[in-house]
Each structure stands twice: as structure tokens, then as C-alpha cells.
Amino acid sequence: MFKLDKFSIGLGFAALIAITAQQALAQSGSAKFPGIGRTATPAEVAAWDIDVRPDFKGLPKGSGSVEKGQVIWEAKCASCHGTFGESNEIFTPIAGGTTKDDVKTGRVASLNDMKQPQRTTLMKVPTVSTLWDYIYRAMPWNAPRSLTPDDTYALVAFILSLGEIVPDDFVLSDKNIAEVKMPNRNGMTTKHGFWNVSGKPDVNGNACMHNCVPFVQIGSTLPDFARNAHENIAEQNRMYGPYRGADTTKPPIKELPGASGAGLAHAADTHSSAAKGPATLFKNENCSACHAPNAKLVGPSIADVAKKYDGQSGALEKLMAKVKSGGAGVWGSIPMPPQAQLSDEDRKALVVWMLSGGK
């Protein structure tokens, strides 16, 4: 051991303080909440900061052609959105309702004339950056974040070509994306009173207390055929207390039921909330996102599956394995994602139910 003089002790101590302070800064960034949080590394920021603004801040380099976009589209997007972005099966259509004139004016005329049945994405979105960001961050719907920047450029190019905003031989890139003229680029406003808590309301009610509207006119009621469209309302209300649900499986009662509620459907008799079994599993496990009872969505309909495997030996085992680890190629190019979250019991119940045609 050796003896330290005062000077070297002081130096060492000062250095220690400096090092500690540096570490503390990296650790906490402030003296206010020491030990809380840490500095984000550049790689971490790059991994998460993927948003793209209207001024294209955040847009990665890359490019993609309409032609390549069409190939990716047909493999990964068409099942939900239709070959031409026109499908209304699952979400509202992507393309349609815009004209070359709209591209010139920057206002979509069909938003005014009400002739278009639906507002498509191209009719609405004012900035091409939004399309890019949407696809890159959240598409395909059941496999988000699986596309590369180049894939995304290609898909945006393909969508733009569907709206005749760019020609069929167009190659979209970070260099030329700012030149794209969206058909509804002038059709969006933030001039309203709802952006700020201190904004001005559109309208105001009135505080009249007596004889305010001498003639009360009912303008709209629910049509009779819709009486049970939301299932039995009796089962959606408390089965005791002063306010019961009307039994909408039956026509309205003629007289007041009386203090005891006699004559009303007894909600306990019909506990719809207790529904279980494969049909509920099918819905809760989101099988219904891709399979419908009788229509082809992303995947085959239940009826088609039942028909294909009708009477086949080993169909149960085969399909159970397929549900567990996923499959591809039997019903088209869209793969079925593995459903590893299901218990063997649930998987069996689902497959048996599918094979019986959902009965």
C-alpha cells in the first residue's frame, strides 16, 4: 500500500464525481427524477420512428414499380381488397370514385354528387404520405409490418395506378413521391371549431322552457322489420327493476304488464350471454376474419371446407394439424396463419364443427 497525498486524493475524488455525474446523466437525463428511464439509442429510435409526414420527413429511400406492386397486391392484398381495390367484402374499397379531372383540381367531384355508393380511400386521403405510412405500418391486415420499403413503394404505385393518378409504367420512389398529385389534396380542412378546446361550435341549442315547439313531428323511427335485428332486447336488460327489456322476438304487448312484469320474457330463461361452443370459439378466435359460413372471404367458406373433406378418412387429423401449424396452397395463394394459441380440445371442436358445415 502507498500513501496518497491530499492533492491526489482530491483529484481522484473530483474524477469520481465527474464519472458518476456522466453516468447519472446517461441514466436519468435530469436531476429531477434520478434513476428513471434512459437515453434511447439511435438504433432504437430508428427501429420505432417509422412514421412519414406530409412533408415526407421519415420516408426511407427506395422505389417500386406499378408492375411489381400488382404482383404483391395479388398475393397479399387482393383477398381483402379485391383485384382492383374495389372489394367491399371486409373493408371499404381502396380505389374508385375519382377521375382524371379530380387529379387536376385536387377535389373529388363524386363527394358532392352522392352517386358513389361508398367513399373509397382514394376519394378521401389528401396526402400520399398517408398511404405510404398506412401500408408500411399496418398492412397486410393480418400480418402487419411484414412489407419492405420497396414493397411499400410498389404497392402505393399500384394503388395510384388504379386511380389513374400515375401511368401503368410508373416507378414510385422517395425522389419523385412529392410530385404525386392526390385527387382530394384540396378536399380536407382543419378550419373548424373541433381542433381546439377553445374552438367555436358549429351550432348551439336553445334554452326555451315552455311552448317551445307547438307541433312535435316524429321524423324517423325504427322500421318494424328491424324490431329483432339486434336480437332479443329482453336479454340485454336487467331482468328485475322498473325498466325491463321488451321481448323483441314477439310483437309489442297490447297492455301494460303490471307491477310484477308478468307476461314479459323472463330474461333468465334465455341467457344469450352464456352461449358457448364451436360457433363462439370460431368468432372469438377470429376465424371469422377469414372464413364465412357460405361465402369466400380470405379463406374458403365453412360450407366449401365441409364439402371438400366430406367422407374423407383422416380429414379430422389432417385439418387439426393444419390449424395448429398453418397451411398454404390448398385454397389459393393466401396462407393460413398457425393457430398455436388453441388448446387441442378447442382445435378439435372447431374442426369437427367446420367439417359438419358449421352445424
Add this chain to the structure above:
Amino acid sequence: MEKPANRARLVKAPEHFISQELIADINANGLDENRRGFLRKGFMSALGGAAAGLTAPLAMAAGEGDPAILEKQEWQTTLGKNVATMPYGVPSIYESNLIRRESPGLTRVSAASVAFTPLQGLFGTITPNGLHFERHHQGWYNLNPETHRLMVNGLVKNPRVFTMNDLMRLPSVSRTHFIECGANTGLEWGNVAVPTVQYTHGMLSCCEFTGVPLKVLLEECGADLKKGKFMLAEGGDGSGMTRTINLESCLNDTIVAWAMNGEMLRPENGFPLRLVVPGVQGVSWVKWLRRLEVGDMPWNSKDEAVHYIELMPNGMHRQYASIQECKSVITTPSGGQQLLDKGFYNVSGMAWSGRGKITRVDVSFDGGNNWRTARLETPILTKSITRFNIDWVWDGSPAILQSRAFDDTGYIQPSIKKLRDVRGTRSIYHNNAIQSWKLDSNGEVSNVQVG
């Protein structure tokens, strides 16, 4: 006063096939498959399958009184269940009708859909966590709180990463606020479309949220709040939900929250972290919050530039219509409900404003011709639900019930006609019109629009 015997309008129980034990059992436990099967068998033989008599256990023996009083009940004469039989607890089996529900046909896929809060059965101002409405864009997950991170970047001196452990060490606040989807009541812009208040107004909930004030986090990261007028909030789910937050408007009361009504957020509501932006439409309360970026312009991100926009009659879309204006609705009685008899009722509902506090609620029973001022119950909190009640004796004649709310900015909830005159019928969002419920002389309440 009526004699008890005269008030009983039920058929006396056919005692030869429903035993007292079964009556007690059904009263205690409700009907399940076994009990119903037993009943059905009994009725099949006795009445040819008629379903009468299900309410028979409530019947009163003539002259003597109510068996619910005269007879000993199972719960008075036997031992009940142990503590912690249900360690987290569930509502009574008699409450199983009050659940979140989807509106049939509203969307094609349930992973991008809405489940509505059953407002018709709620009391007070707080929404039970299990009934808080759900709206997802790409399904929900149980995120692992151990690996969940919040990043703050953009116009900040120190881009930072926080774990849940970090965040939950910070000074927290607990505030009660309503959350309402911008599309709540949106189905009714054109005409009456759905039967009950669950579907007309059920994208509305109100909870006490706990978390760290956004301002504390932004200051901690050295945010440039002179240049940085906007913030992007981003979710950690597949949809990567992104919303531009107007800091000028929201900085002071926004919370980065992890708790709701005293427990951690439920997964369906963003566990383990969500943004709470009081007064602003629900889509901005980003769930599964993983990133906050401070910036100098709005982002035009996917949901704010494609979906949550309002089509005005001149063909122009409104973007960033964020504030939920003053609104109210009568919840009892409401559409689809059935009044049992004439006489006294407490009529009750909810009022809220995204711009401040509720100051007054009026109720009309004649379609808006005459109004009476309702009682406001406490607490009356800013950007929160206020419960109102009003006494009413129903004489059995048809009526149209309405409520209109006032807030402390002087704003009065408008009629649907006034709103349509300005916004047309294709707006979808921000329908805060006065709701009308029509009561028929048979006691059934239905959804109507007046004017």
C-alpha cells in the same frame, strides 16, 4: 292503498310439479340447463310445453302475503359461500344480461369492430372496467408489461426510453374523465338505425384514470414546446395506431395512464399503457402506447386522414375534429325498455362535455315542447360524466322523452335538425344531438327522431 292480494297479477304456481325446493333454488341460482330442463319436463306433461309459470315463484299466496317475506329463503337458512371463492369477483348471475355487445352487421370482422357499453343498466358516473367499450383496429393482445417500453423522441433534447417500472415510479395523478368515440351516435346521422341506448350512445365510458401527466414526461425529456406544437402518439399493436395530438389544446390535462378505476388497465383498453386525452375523441387515447414524438406539424397519419374525417355538405372533409361537444342522454327509460305500470319513476341519464363542466340538464316529456330542469348529482367534474335525475309520474299516455345539457362555456346541446342543417347527413362523427325516446301507452320505449 291496494291490498297485496289484489296487486298480484301472476298465475299461482302449479304446485303439483314445482316444489318449494325448486322455487327456492331458482330464486337463488336462476335457471340453468338442469333447472330449466326439469321445468320444461314438468310443463310438457302438465301444460303441453307452455312456458307459463316461469315467474310463478314470485306469486303471492292469496290473502296471506308475499312468500318472499312469509317463507324462509335458502340464504337465510343455509351456509353461504366461502370468502375468496371468486378471488377477483364477478357480477351476480342475475346481472349476466348487462354485457358489452357488438351491433350485428356493423363490421365484417370482429378484430376491427366495436363492443358497446350497456348504458341502459349502469348507475352513477363510473363505467365498470369489464363493461368499458372496446374499439380495436387490428385486434387486441395481452402485452407483456415487462417488455413494454415507452419511447419519447422528436423535438426533445433527450430521446428517452421508459419501462413500466420507470413510469410507475413517477409522480402520478388520478382523474375521472369520460372517453367517447368520435363515431358515437354516428349511426343516427341520417335516421334512426339502432334500437337501444347501448348502440346509440354506448361508445362512451367514464373512469378514474391513474398515470403520469404528459407534461412531466415531456419536460423530463427536454421537449421543445415552442416549436413542438404537436405530438404523435403511437400504439404498440399491429395497427400501430397513430394520432396527432394538439399539444396547445391538450398538454395540461393529458395523462400517460396505466390504471383505470383502481386496477391496471384491462387488455381491451390498452394494458399496460394508454394515453388519456380528456375531452378529445377516443381514437386519440392511443392504447398500448409505445411512443410519443414531438413535432412541428400534424402527421396526417392513417386513421386521422383516412377514417376519422367528417364529410361536410360541400364535399369537403374535416380533419382533426377532435373535441367531443356537450351531450346528454336519458338512459332509464331508454329505447327497447319496457315500463311495467303507470305511476312514479325516477328518470335518469348522463351528461358530459369535452369542453368543461356540466352546469345544467333539462328534461322534456313532450318531445321538446316543455322542459323541466333535472337534479345534477355530484361529483360534477370537468370533462367527465355527470349523472342527472328527475321525478316523473307517468299517467299511461304516450310521451317523448328528451334531455339537453348545458356546459360552463355557455353551450347548449342542439337538436338533430340544427346539426344536420350545418353538417348534412354523411358526417358520421361528432353527433351530439338531443336524443328522443318515444314511450307508448303499452309501456314500450323506442328510438325516434323528432323533426
